[in-house]
Amino acid sequence: MKALADNSAARGLEDDAAVIEIGGERLVLTHDTLVQGVHVREDEDPADIAWKLIAVNLSDLAAKGAQPVGVLVSHMLGDDDDRFAQGLGEILEAYDVPLLGGDTVRADGRRVWGCTAIGKASSITVPDRRGAQAGDAIYVTGVLGRAMLGMEERGSGSTNDLAYRRPQPLLAEGQSLAPLVSAMMDVSDGLLLDSWRMAQASRTCFEIEAVSIPAADPERREECMRWGDDYQLLFTMSDGNPLPVSATRIGTVLSGPPGLLLDGDMLTPEDGLGYRH
Amino acid sequence: MKALADNSAARGLEDDAAVIEIGGERLVLTHDTLVQGVHVREDEDPADIAWKLIAVNLSDLAAKGAQPVGVLVSHMLGDDDDRFAQGLGEILEAYDVPLLGGDTVRADGRRVWGCTAIGKASSITVPDRRGAQAGDAIYVTGVLGRAMLGMEERGSGSTNDLAYRRPQPLLAEGQSLAPLVSAMMDVSDGLLLDSWRMAQASRTCFEIEAVSIPAADPERREECMRWGDDYQLLFTMSDGNPLPVSATRIGTVLSGPPGLLLDGDMLTPEDGLGYRH
Numbered sequence: 063m064k065a066l067a068d069n070s071a072a073r074g075l076e077d078d079a080a081v082i083e084i085g086g087e088r089l090v091l092t093h094d095t096l097v098q099g100v101h102v103r104e105d106e107d108p109a110d111i112a113w114k115l116i117a118v119n120l121s122d123l124a125a126k127g128a129q130p131v132g133v134l135v136s137h138m139l140g141d142d143d144d145r146f147a148q149g150l151g152e153i154l155e156a157y158d159v160p161l162l163g164g165d166t167v168r169a170d171g172r173r174v175w176g177c178t179a180i181g182k183a184s185s186i187t188v189p190d191r192r193g194a195q196a197g198d199a200i201y202v203t204g205v206l207g208r209a210m211l212g213m214e215e216r217g218s219g220s221t222n223d224l225a226y227r228r229p230q231p232l233l234a235e236g237q238s239l240a241p242l243v244s245a246m247m248d249v250s251d252g253l254l255l256d257s258w259r260m261a262q263a264s265r266t267c268f269e270i271e272a273v274s275i276p277a278a279d280p281e282r283r284e285e286c287m288r289w290g291d292d293y294q295l296l297f298t299m300s301d302g303n304p305l306p307v308s309a310t311r312i313g314t315v316l317s318g319p320p321g322l323l324l325d326g327d328m329l330t331p332e333d334g335l336g337y338r339h
Numbered sequence: 340m341k342a343l344a345d346n347s348a349a350r351g352l353e354d355d356a357a358v359i360e361i362g363g364e365r366l367v368l369t370h371d372t373l374v375q376g377v378h379v380r381e382d383e384d385p386a387d388i389a390w391k392l393i394a395v396n397l398s399d400l401a402a403k404g405a406q407p408v409g410v411l412v413s414h415m416l417g418d419d420d421d422r423f424a425q426g427l428g429e430i431l432e433a434y435d436v437p438l439l440g441g442d443t444v445r446a447d448g449r450r451v452w453g454c455t456a457i458g459k460a461s462s463i464t465v466p467d468r469r470g471a472q473a474g475d476a477i478y479v480t481g482v483l484g485r486a487m488l489g490m491e492e493r494g495s496g497s498t499n500d501l502a503y504r505r506p507q508p509l510l511a512e513g514q515s516l517a518p519l520v521s522a523m524m525d526v527s528d529g530l531l532l533d534s535w536r537m538a539q540a541s542r543t544c545f546e547i548e549a550v551s552i553p554a555a556d557p558e559r560r561e562e563c564m565r566w567g568d569d570y571q572l573l574f575t576m577s578d579g580n581p582l583p584v585s586a587t588r589i590g591t592v593l594s595g596p597p598g599l600l601l602d603g604d605m606l607t608p609e610d611g612l613g614y615r616h
Contacts, residue, residue, distance in 0.1 A: 080439035082408060084459070085362025091439055093411040093455060097446040131359060134370040136453050162357035162368055165453075169374040172448040176413050178370060178455035182361070 079122045081188050088183035089131070092122035098173040108142045109149030110227040111175065116153045118250065119179035120231035121293040125248040126188050127240020128181030130233070132162035136176035139168045157233065185240035189297070194245040194264035196317035198298040201309040203235055206253050206294060207278035207286025222278065229293045238306040239297055246297040251290045252336020253312075254329065258322040260296060261315075269323045270313035288336050356399045358465050365460035366408070369399035375450040385419045386426030387504040388452065393430045395527065396456035397508035398570040402525040403465050404517020405458030407510065409439035413453035416445045434510065462517035466574070471522040471541035473594035475575040478586040480512055483530050483571060484555035484563025499555065506570045515583040516574055523574040528567045529613020530589075531606065535599040537573060538592075546600045547590035565613050 079092035094115070096102050102111050116133060123130055133154070137146060154161055162180070194200075212226025232248075239246060245264055249256045253275065261268040277286035298315055299305075322329045329335060356369035371392070373379050379388050393410060400407055410431070414423060431438055439457070471477075489503025509525075516523060522541055526533045530552065538545040554563035575592055576582075599606045606612060 080409070080411070082439065082457075084366060084408070085364035087362035089361060089366075091409075091411060091455075091457065093413055093441045093453070095413040095415075095442045095444045095451075095453065097415075097444050100444065100446050131361070132357070132368075134357070134368060134455055136370055136372040138372075138374075138451070162359065164370045165372045167372045167374050167377065167451075169377050169449060169451075172446060174372075174415070174444075174446075174451040176370070176372065176442075176453040178368075178411055180359075180368065 079126055081126070081183065088188055090123055090126045090128040090181040090183055090188065091178065092119050093176065093178045094118045094122070095174060095176045107227075108140070108146040109152070112146045112149030113153045113228050115175050115177045116150065116159070116179070117229045117231050117293065119177045120157060120159070120233060121229070121248040121250065123179055123181035124232045124236030125246050125295060126181065126183060127185045127236045128183050129237065130157060130159045131180045131182055132160040133180070134162050134178045135164035137164065137166050138173040138175065139166055140173060157231070184237045187241065189240050189243050189246035191245055191247045191260045191263040194260060194266050194268075194298040194315045196266055196315055197301060198244050198315040199301045199311050200257070200268060200270065200296070200298050200313040200315060201305070201311050202249065202253060202276065202294050202296050203232060203307060203309045204292070204294040205276045205278045206249070206292050207282065207289055209291035210285060210289035211278050226291065229291065231293060232295050235295060235307045239295065242303065242306065243297040243299045246295060249290075249292055249294045249296050252288045253296065254287050254322065254324065255331060255336025256296055258329065258331060258335055261322055262320050264315070265320050267316040267318045267321050267323055268313060269316050272325050274310065274312045276310045288334065290336060356403055358403070358460065365465055367400055367403045367405040367458040367460055367465065368455065369396050370453065370455045371395045371399070372451060372453045384504070385417070385423040386429070389423045389426030390430045390505050392452050392454045393427065393436070393456070394506045394508050394570065396454045397434060397436070397510060398506070398525040398527065400456055400458035401508045401510045401513030402523050402572060403458065403460060404462045404513045405460050406514065407434060407436045408457045408459055409437040410457070411439050411455045412441035414441065414443050415450040415452065416443055417450060434508070461514045464518065466517050466520050466523035468522050468524045468537045468540040471537060471543050471545070471575040471592045473543055473592055474578060475521050475592040476578045476588050477534070477545060477547065477573070477575050477590040477592060478582070478588050479526065479530060479553065479571050479573050480509060480584060480586045481569070481571040482553045482555045483526070483569050484559065484566055486568035487562060487566035488555050503568065506568065508570060509572050512572060512584045516572065519580065519583065520574040520576045523572060526569055526571045526573050529565045530573065531564050531599065531601065532608060532613025533573055535606065535608060535612055538599055539597050541592070542597050544593040544595045544598050544600055545590060546593050549602050551587065551589045553587045565611065567613060
């Protein structure tokens, strides 16, 4: 896909959300596709699929400190369109996001859904994953591993079950953080993998201490660091600055070769840092 | 999918492109999904699929008189990603459209592609399919049925073959027409079906004469009126106004019950007006 990435002056299809300037506003645009059996389970409730489809895109807007303007949704019709419509309605109402349009298609086989979310940047500087500076502190919001535990507790109605089925995009937190951070992204594929990506994009070394990572189950800290779908915000900012939201310091940005130093060991994606797709 | 449509104040997933105001500019947003074996043939060259994916979305922008700002593309990876990237690069270069982002996914089975196109409205009034007025003349650009003939001549390199494989979105024509028309849409699903849709949306009756329709093969006029994929512009404007682009008058808008009157016969979609999906 090199040619696809080359075609864009600034970025490929897998990077940060796009930022464009229109009439003095900065628009943030993001697209995510979910595939049945790959990103969502075969037997997932379509209401939860719809929720997740929108949530993952709103989470990308959150990481840019953007306020949602609307979404376009691509839906592959099935036997359970009412459930899909219900979940879609629930999340759009919960976050007060208009459904601007989209497409419905009919096909047999594995189902695919797409969402494009459009937001307005709320801060003069729109954060991305490239800005971490040596000396910055590294933080993550919330607790990691809830979605992992939630998948195991599926259907129980527990906090973890809800975290898995109905992830909450951190829009307000992202808007508070955007003017203050040097780099920010949402943790969709596991904290370690996304930290490694931010370190690479920033050409810095991220030194992280495992014990400092807020794990939903401390006995399973290793798994919690690698599991995806938590949609917390990972960010860096000047050491010592006060935080506008609750977050946990997990390490420090160092100069030196880009990479991830976990408890003194240099890790790479080949070490199974997280979820790759 | 009624609930989906209800969720949007103005429109469902299958209507016109969305128009939103941002910083004094009107942005036009459209999304189309192509499914292998449904919208494109199983054995289609991925370069042609990429071209078509972008072209159908740019054609929606053309119908709004919008100038493209960029596209987001969702691509399901396969054995032939280089061909897809090549076709994508070709159309983006031909129409000078930036690739802003998107997503790539990996899954087996039937492949699915998505595109969201963003444009800036060039005219104060952004045309839609709802504005046709009794007394207006009905026009269509170009010739219909080329894509149909092209599918039969596939691989021949003929004009029709190119019309099928590499449809040309009429962006310049759309921008010239936008300030002058009372209603406009692109003809993607066949002239008769799309005329019926415009008549319904405008609460008027479209009186069309078959003999006036510019058919790529006059011997097969019936099929040419019903075949899709030509991406010409269908529009209405005050009778007698000069046209800024080359187009053929095919009928007149009447008051009275919404519908399509072809050579005096009231037709409905049950009469097989075109391609429904």
